Amino acid sequence: MDTTTPHDTPQKSGNAGCFTMLGIFVLLVIGAIVLWPKKIPVHLPATKLMDEPLFVLFPNLPPDLGAVYLTNTFVATVIAYVLILIGAFVVGRRVRQALANEEYVLGGFSGAMVMLLEGIYNMTEATAGKWARTIFPYFATIMMLVLVVNWMELLPGVETIGLLTPVTEEVHYGYEIEPLAGGVYALASDPIKIHHGEEKAGGHGEANAHGTDEGQHALYDFRPLVRVSSTDLNFTLALALVSVVMTQVIGFRALGLGYLTKFFNFKALFTKPGMGLLDFVVGLLELISEFSKILSFSFRLFGNIFAGSVLLFVMGALAPFILPGFYGLELFVGLIQAFVFGMLTMVFMAQATHSHSDH
Amino acid sequence: MEVAAAKLIGAGLAMIGAIGAGLGIGVLAGGAVQGIARNPDAAGQIQTNMILGIAFAEAVAIYCLVVALLLIFAV
Numbered sequence: 001m002d003t004t005t006p007h008d009t010p011q012k013s014g015n016a017g018c019f020t021m022l023g024i025f026v027l028l029v030i031g032a033i034v035l036w037p038k039k040i041p042v043h044l045p046a047t048k049l050m051d052e053p054l055f056v057l058f059p060n061l062p063p064d065l066g067a068v069y070l071t072n073t074f075v076a077t078v079i080a081y082v083l084i085l086i087g088a089f090v091v092g093r094r095v096r097q098a099l100a101n102e103e104y105v106l107g108g109f110s111g112a113m114v115m116l117l118e119g120i121y122n123m124t125e126a127t128a129g130k131w132a133r134t135i136f137p138y139f140a141t142i143m144m145l146v147l148v149v150n151w152m153e154l155l156p157g158v159e160t161i162g163l164l165t166p167v168t169e170e171v172h173y174g175y176e177i178e179p180l181a182g183g184v185y186a187l188a189s190d191p192i193k194i195h196h197g198e199e200k201a202g203g204h205g206e207a208n209a210h211g212t213d214e215g216q217h218a219l220y221d222f223r224p225l226v227r228v229s230s231t232d233l234n235f236t237l238a239l240a241l242v243s244v245v246m247t248q249v250i251g252f253r254a255l256g257l258g259y260l261t262k263f264f265n266f267k268a269l270f271t272k273p274g275m276g277l278l279d280f281v282v283g284l285l286e287l288i289s290e291f292s293k294i295l296s297f298s299f300r301l302f303g304n305i306f307a308g309s310v311l312l313f314v315m316g317a318l319a320p321f322i323l324p325g326f327y328g329l330e331l332f333v334g335l336i337q338a339f340v341f342g343m344l345t346m347v348f349m350a351q352a353t354h355s356h357s358d359h
Numbered sequence: 360m361e362v363a364a365a366k367l368i369g370a371g372l373a374m375i376g377a378i379g380a381g382l383g384i385g386v387l388a389g390g391a392v393q394g395i396a397r398n399p400d401a402a403g404q405i406q407t408n409m410i411l412g413i414a415f416a417e418a419v420a421i422y423c424l425v426v427a428l429l430l431i432f433a434v
Contacts, residue, residue: 044432123407296418303421306428340414347411 174219
């Protein structure tokens with residue numbers, strides 16, 4: 001049994017934590033009573049915040065391919081970059097200060113970051129050996145970026161604060177709105193399906209193509225300002241491409257042109273008859289599996305986080321009182337997916353540096 | 360049958376594939392727990408490899424989920 005008392009008894013911070021949780025729960029109950037959440041239709045692609053593109057790269061291609069739009073997931077990515085940079089400066093300054101004062105154990109946020117990165121580095125060193133210094137930045141960067149981006153979906157205001165525009169031709173759902181204060185409006189109804197080109201007599205707020213009906217209110221389209229980046233397939237696909245392409249680069253750096261004998265294994269074909277053909281075919285299959293790694297990386301992260309955000313929406317609309325349980329699930333899933341993305345990148349890079357004869 | 364109804368039924372059927380992921384993750388966790396029981400000192404390494412294996416097995420369930428979502432939202 002440990003009978004020694006620590007220098008600063010953590011009683012004060014422990015109580016503050018409990019009261020914060022209680023306060024959050026009370027706010028949740030009051031907020032649910034005052035403003036019961038409305039259902040939000042879930043968009044698979046990210047929504048554009050402005051209809052005109054930021055700049056056009058290739059004028060000859062159709063607008064979806066050639067132009068760059070400002071989407072709400074891009075806003076979230078930029079916010080994540082700013083947060084990570086601020087965190088890096090704060091932790092770096094603290095670590096340098098600690099090294100100057102010869103204190104080797106840090107507490108607080110900086111200590112947690114140092115512990116995390118040291119754990120990751122030890123894992124990299126155990127798997128990769130002497131290539132750990134090259135591989136570690138990819139592991140750590142991908143993990144920190146995906147972690148911050150995944151945990152941003154838990155902040156209030158993400159995906160709920162946005163722009164309201166009158167309904168146009170391409171929109172399928174509209175909301176009625178009520179004014180709260182100044183220029184701020186709240187959604188006043190569940191999403192109402194809009195039938196274009198159909199006139200129904202006496203419907204439940206069904207609107208014609210102009211978005212209004214006699215006696216009904218005008219319908220508005222809701223575009224969130226900030227949306228979790230991992231729910232955008234572009235973001236996850238970009239990360240997956242970076243990961244797989246850099247794996248090949250590190251493989252070429254480690255083995256030279258001998259890296260190609262992993263996929264086109266002619267040596268086994270000529271030296272070992274019979275089984276050599278099998279080794280050759282396995283090598284070709286490994287080439288195909290490199291491409292499937294791109295798909296697998298992007299869809300794993302996308303599927304987990306998109307399903308999690310849909311779950312939070314649906315639970316928020318149905319039963320806001322038990323939302324803290326699902327928040328905990330989302331916290332855990334976001335952490336695990338970030339860790340898995342980074343660790344799989346590291347493992348594949350480490351495997352790329354081992355030559356074929358090591359198997 | 361209307362297309363909209365067929366889409367929704369298809370999305371529901373697509374998620375049957377998650378049974379495989381549940382079984383696979385259960386077998387994996389069982390093996391990891393047995394490994395830890397035999398050798399408690401290696402718990403950290405066993406846990407790391409278990410998380411890696413679980414991510415691979417769960418990815419297959421996520422593929423089913425993506426097919427279901429594509430049916431509902433994009434077709």
